[in-house]
Each structure stands twice: as C-alpha cells, then as structure tokens.
Amino acid sequence: MSEAKTVVKPKIFGTLLTEVIRKDRCSGCGACVSVCPPGIITMKPVAGKDEQPTLSGKCILCEYCYYQCPWTEPQPSDMDVFGRPRSETEEIGVVLASYSAKATKDEILKVASDGGVVTSLIAYMLQNGLADAAVVSGLSEKEIWKPEPKVVFSVEELLKTAGTKYTVSPTLVGLSSAVDEYAKNKVVVVGTPCQIRAVRKMQFSRHGAYKYGSKVTLAIGLFCMESFYYDRLxxxxxxxxxxxxxxxxxxxxxxxxxxxxxxxxxxDVALDEVKAYVRGSCHFCTDFTAELADISVGSVGSPDGWSTVLIRSVKAKDIFDEAVNAGFIECKPLDQVKPGLTSVLKLSRFKKERAKKTG
Ligand SMILES: Cc1cc2nc3c(=O)[nH]c(=O)nc-3n(C[C@H](O)[C@H](O)[C@H](O)COP(=O)(O)OP(=O)(O)OC[C@H]3O[C@@H](n4cnc5c(N)ncnc54)[C@H](O)[C@@H]3O)c2cc1C
Ligand code: SF4
Ligand code: SF4
Ligand code: SF4
Known part of the structure; x- marks a missing residue:
C-alpha cells in the first residue's frame, strides 16, 4: 500500500491575508511590502483602517512576505537574538543594564519626545562612523502629521524626525530603501516592538530576508502600549x-x-476618549518594551524629560557607554529614580493580560 502524500502549501500573500490582515492583526510595519522580490505588494487605503498591504501582480511563491511578518510563526527567540534564553527573573526580556537617561545637547532636547536618548544615540553613531544611515519616522509632506519612514544620513536630517508620532509608519519599507536605493551597510532601525520583531525575523528566521536583516547594525525599540489609526485619530x-x-x-x-x-x-484628555481609534493589531500585542531590541527606550519609569533605557545586547551596551563617555547622554541607574522599573513591569504585565483577553 502506498503512503499518503502530504501536500505542503506554500505560505504566500494569500496566507498572510487569511491569517493576519483579515483578522485585523496587521500592524502596518511594511515588512511584507519591503521584501517582495517582484514588488507586487503595496499599501493601499482601506476605509477605517488607513492603508493595508494589497497584492497586484504575479506572485512567484517565494514566501518572503509571510515569514517576515511579526505576526506569523516561527517567532525569533531570545536565544536567536541574544545567544541565551531569558532567565526567570527577566520578565521583560534580556536586560543587561537599565538607566534613566537624557540628552545633553539642547538642540536634541528641544525636538525630542522625552529625554532624547534615541536621537542622541543615533547622532553619536552617525558622527562616529558606527552607522552609515538610520531608518526613523519623519512626517509626510502631503498629509499633515502622517508619519512615514525616512532614511537619514546626517544629524541635521535626524533632528527633523525626532518626537513621537502615535500613528503607524511602515518602517521596514525604509530599511529596504536604505539597502536597495542607498546601498548602506550599517543601518540603525528605530521601531515599535512589532517592527523590531520584523527586523529580527529578517535576521534570524529560517526564511529571513537576510539581504536586509544583515545590514541592521542596531535595533532601537520604543516602548509601546498602542498606536492609532491616522484617519480616525x-x-x-x-x-x-x-x-x-x-x-x-x-x-x-x-x-x-x-x-x-x-x-x-x-x-489633554483621558486615554479612554481616544481608545476607539486604537489599531486592531495592538489589542493582540503582548510586547510593551520591545523585548527583542538591542536597546529599548520609553518614558514610563523616569521623571518628565528623561527616558527609561533598557540595554539588552552587548553591542548596545558598548555604544551606549561610548555615547555617555563622549558627552552625548547623561544617565543614572534606573533603580535610583522613581517610579523606576516597577511601573515598566506593571504596564508590561497589563499589556500581556489585555492580549490574553482579546484572544
Ligand atoms: C506608537 C508609539 C507608542 C508609544 N507608547 C509608549 C508608552 O505607552 N509608554 C512609553 O513609555 N513610551 C511609549 N512610546 C515611546 C515614547 O513615546 C518615546 O518614543 C520614547 O520614550 C523615546 O523618547 P526619546 O525622547 O528618546 O525619543 P526621540 O529622541 O524623540 O526619538 C524618537 C524616535 O522615534 C521615532 N518614531 C517616532 N514615531 C514613530 C512611530 N510611530 N513609529 C516608529 N518610530 C517612531 C522617531 O523617528 C525618532 O527616531 C511610544 C512610541 C510610539 C511610536
Ligand atoms: S512574490 Fe513572494 S513576497 Fe511577493 S507576494 Fe508572492 S510570496 Fe509574497
Ligand atoms: S504586519 Fe507588517 S508584514 Fe504583517 S501583513 Fe502587516 S505590513 Fe505586512
Ligand atoms: S501595540 Fe505597538 S508594538 Fe504592538 S502592534 Fe501596536 S504598534 Fe505594534
């Protein structure tokens, strides 16, 4: 008797559509758009949902779009990224050091969201040859306050992109632009936790878009409880x-x-007033602190005007220490400020619980 053959269907854009996009889990990171070899995935406006990835052209069944998406399996692990699993006490992922920190330069503090640590770190890297480009979120010239990915090469350009935009920028499209259009090799990427997950998939997934992932020299993650639909908010x-x-x-x-x-x-309103405009994907998301980033930065935990910084990789620790020594950043251990790590842990737990309830 002959054995029954198992047909393995390729995981292509249609699979992404069924498993992610139609289930309202697409967080608009742009990874699928950026890696598609024939370039047939584009972001198209969908009523009430801003833009969503759409297919228009002949698919070559390569599976890249599916496997870079932050919402599909297999997920990158701590072992992949940091070379070891997190310990039982590392509830918010691998953390080598934690600080409350602030930029020392006024031109950065003036435009930054909180302590300006993200902008200071990138400025230090660009000025000292540790990065040849950074993918950040600037603003569209066509639509007011609409974020869009920007590839920047100088501190002057970088300063124009500081500050938080609470709607989504398809950051990973910026990464492919840095590599394909500008042939950059040492690219810093700043992103929300879901976007950092896509970067890690490009670096470590068995079907990763290494062409792009291998060019990322530092992944800076932003704490993120939610983002909003641009059209609605x-x-x-x-x-x-x-x-x-x-x-x-x-x-x-x-x-x-x-x-x-x-x-x-x-x-100045209670968050509840804008809750209805939160992106669908954010209700499913479990990652508050960008657990797979090299370094994660947020406001929670630190006094106003300062940033909370979680350093996760050895490379990030070296760069952060250098930036401090070079006078770009001032810092104190997070356990010396109030409310400190307690409030970070509280929000991280809250987000994980919220996602469990969403299902
Ligand atoms: C959608 C969103 C939700 C957030 N929610 C929280 C939260 O709940 N709690 C908390 O503590 N912190 C949150 N943050 C992080 C916080 O707002 C600051 O970005 C962080 O503290 C860094 O501050 P900074 O002064 O060092 O950054 P800056 O030096 O001002 O640099 C900010 C960097 O973030 C980039 N950026 C801005 N908007 C976006 C975006 N939409 N997507 C990707 N990159 C972007 C900019 O291009 C810039 O490079 C959130 C950030 C975002 C984007
Ligand atoms: S060609 Fe590859 S990346 Fe593009 S839609 Fe098809 S499977 Fe996805
Ligand atoms: S989350 Fe990113 S990779 Fe996944 S479908 Fe949306 S845009 Fe594409
Ligand atoms: S909560 Fe933040 S990290 Fe999670 S899906 Fe929404 S934007 Fe991405």
Missing part, C-alpha cells in the same frame, strides 16, 4: 478640536493623551 477626531497646523507635539502620560501647540496644551 488625526483626521476625524483631532481636526475637529484644533487646527492641525498648530500642533507641535504629541505625548501620552499617566493615562492622558496630550497634544501641545507651542507652550500650550491644546488637548
């Missing part, structure tokens, strides 16, 4: 409240969503 909600041209800064602090115009707080 900015165009529908905020444009009714304020002239969008006047906005200078967004922040989320102590349960409040705050919008500033110069010195004035023009919107």
């Amino acid at each position: 900015i165009k529908e909600y905020l444009s009714q409240k304020i002239d969008l041209n006047k906005i200078s800064k967004f922040s989320i602090r102590k349960g409040k969503f705050i919008v500033e115009a110069g010195e004035a707080k023009v919107v």
Whole structure:
C-alpha cells in the first residue's frame, strides 16, 4: 500500500491575508511590502483602517512576505537574538543594564519626545562612523502629521524626525530603501516592538530576508502600549478640536493623551476618549518594551524629560557607554529614580493580560 502524500502549501500573500490582515492583526510595519522580490505588494487605503498591504501582480511563491511578518510563526527567540534564553527573573526580556537617561545637547532636547536618548544615540553613531544611515519616522509632506519612514544620513536630517508620532509608519519599507536605493551597510532601525520583531525575523528566521536583516547594525525599540489609526485619530477626531497646523507635539502620560501647540496644551484628555481609534493589531500585542531590541527606550519609569533605557545586547551596551563617555547622554541607574522599573513591569504585565483577553 502506498503512503499518503502530504501536500505542503506554500505560505504566500494569500496566507498572510487569511491569517493576519483579515483578522485585523496587521500592524502596518511594511515588512511584507519591503521584501517582495517582484514588488507586487503595496499599501493601499482601506476605509477605517488607513492603508493595508494589497497584492497586484504575479506572485512567484517565494514566501518572503509571510515569514517576515511579526505576526506569523516561527517567532525569533531570545536565544536567536541574544545567544541565551531569558532567565526567570527577566520578565521583560534580556536586560543587561537599565538607566534613566537624557540628552545633553539642547538642540536634541528641544525636538525630542522625552529625554532624547534615541536621537542622541543615533547622532553619536552617525558622527562616529558606527552607522552609515538610520531608518526613523519623519512626517509626510502631503498629509499633515502622517508619519512615514525616512532614511537619514546626517544629524541635521535626524533632528527633523525626532518626537513621537502615535500613528503607524511602515518602517521596514525604509530599511529596504536604505539597502536597495542607498546601498548602506550599517543601518540603525528605530521601531515599535512589532517592527523590531520584523527586523529580527529578517535576521534570524529560517526564511529571513537576510539581504536586509544583515545590514541592521542596531535595533532601537520604543516602548509601546498602542498606536492609532491616522484617519480616525488625526483626521476625524483631532481636526475637529484644533487646527492641525498648530500642533507641535504629541505625548501620552499617566493615562492622558496630550497634544501641545507651542507652550500650550491644546488637548489633554483621558486615554479612554481616544481608545476607539486604537489599531486592531495592538489589542493582540503582548510586547510593551520591545523585548527583542538591542536597546529599548520609553518614558514610563523616569521623571518628565528623561527616558527609561533598557540595554539588552552587548553591542548596545558598548555604544551606549561610548555615547555617555563622549558627552552625548547623561544617565543614572534606573533603580535610583522613581517610579523606576516597577511601573515598566506593571504596564508590561497589563499589556500581556489585555492580549490574553482579546484572544
Ligand atoms: C506608537 C508609539 C507608542 C508609544 N507608547 C509608549 C508608552 O505607552 N509608554 C512609553 O513609555 N513610551 C511609549 N512610546 C515611546 C515614547 O513615546 C518615546 O518614543 C520614547 O520614550 C523615546 O523618547 P526619546 O525622547 O528618546 O525619543 P526621540 O529622541 O524623540 O526619538 C524618537 C524616535 O522615534 C521615532 N518614531 C517616532 N514615531 C514613530 C512611530 N510611530 N513609529 C516608529 N518610530 C517612531 C522617531 O523617528 C525618532 O527616531 C511610544 C512610541 C510610539 C511610536
Ligand atoms: S512574490 Fe513572494 S513576497 Fe511577493 S507576494 Fe508572492 S510570496 Fe509574497
Ligand atoms: S504586519 Fe507588517 S508584514 Fe504583517 S501583513 Fe502587516 S505590513 Fe505586512
Ligand atoms: S501595540 Fe504592538 S502592534 Fe501596536 S504598534 Fe505597538 S508594538 Fe505594534
């Protein structure tokens, strides 16, 4: 009797559509768009969902789109990224050192979201040949306050991209641009935890887009509780409240969503008021601190104007220490500030519990 043959179906864009996009798990990271060899995946507007990846062309069944997506299996592990599993006490992932830190340069503090650590670190790397480009999130020239990936090569360009935008930028499209269009080899990527996961898949997955992953020299993760749909938050909600041209800064602090115009707080509302505009994917997300980044940075845990910094890889520790020694960043151990790690752990646990309830 002949054995029954198992047909293994390739995991292609259709699989991504069924398992991720139609289930409202797509976080808009841009990885699928960036790796598709024939370039047939594009972001197209979908009512109420901003843009979503769409197929238009002949698929070569390569499976790249599926395997770089942060929402598909197999997931990269601590072992892949850091060479060891996290210990029982490392609840928020591998952490070698934790600080409360701040930029020393006024031109960075003026434009930064919190302590300006992300911008300072990249500035140090670009100026000292440790990076030849950085993929960050700047703003679209066509649509007001809409983030889009930017590849920057100088501190001058970098400064224009500082500050938090609470809607999604398809960061991974910036990575492929840095590699394909600009032929860069030492690229820093700044991203939300889901975007960092896509970077790690490109580096470590058995079907990883190494062409791009291998060019990432440092992955800087941002703490992230949620992000919002641009159309709903900015165009529908905020444009009714304020002239969008006047906005200078967004922040989320102590349960409040705050919008500033110069010195004035023009919107200061409970986060609950904007909850309806949170992206679908964020309800499923378990990662608050970018557990697979080389270095993770957020505001929670540190006093206003300072950043909480979790250093995870040896490479990040070396670069951070150098930037401190070179006078780009000042820092103190996180356990010397209030509220410190306790509040980071609290939010991380909250996010994991929230995702369990979503299913
Ligand atoms: C969607 C989102 C949600 C966040 N939620 C939290 C939170 O709940 N708690 C918390 O403590 N911190 C949160 N953060 C992180 C926080 O807002 C700051 O980005 C972080 O503290 C770094 O501050 P900084 O002053 O060092 O950064 P800066 O020096 O100002 O640099 C910020 C960097 O982030 C990049 N960036 C901005 N917006 C985006 C984006 N949408 N996607 C990818 N990159 C972007 C910029 O290009 C820049 O490189 C969130 C960030 C984002 C993007
Ligand atoms: S060609 Fe490859 S990356 Fe592009 S849609 Fe098909 S399977 Fe996905
Ligand atoms: S999460 Fe990223 S890789 Fe996955 S479908 Fe959305 S854009 Fe593509
Ligand atoms: S909450 Fe998760 S899915 Fe949503 S933007 Fe942040 S890291 Fe991505």
